[in-house]
Amino acid sequence: MCIQIIGEMFANAIGLMLLGFFGFIILFYLTGFLIGAFIGGVALLIFAITNPLNWIFLIVLILGGCLLLNR
Numbered sequence: 001m002c003i004q005i006i007g008e009m010f011a012n013a014i015g016l017m018l019l020g021f022f023g024f025i026i027l028f029y030l031t032g033f034l035i036g037a038f039i040g041g042v043a044l045l046i047f048a049i050t051n052p053l054n055w056i057f058l059i060v061l062i063l064g065g066c067l068l069l070n071r
Contacts, residue, residue, distance in 0.1 A: 044058060
């Protein structure tokens with residue numbers, strides 16, 4: 001039932017234009033975020049492996065991020 005309603009909603013030209021517009025925006029933002037997160041993760045991993053003292057820095061960054069998300 002839900003899929004049928006969604007199909008009817010995007011069966012007209014305006015629905016297809018909205019789906020295309022917002023779909024591409026979400027797709028490009030998601031792709032950019034995934035690429036950035038992968039590159040950042042690899043950089044932080046290499047950064048942490050090269051100097052074990054940087055694990056403290058990484059833990060503080062992760063805890064700070066969690067605190068910001070919980071605000």
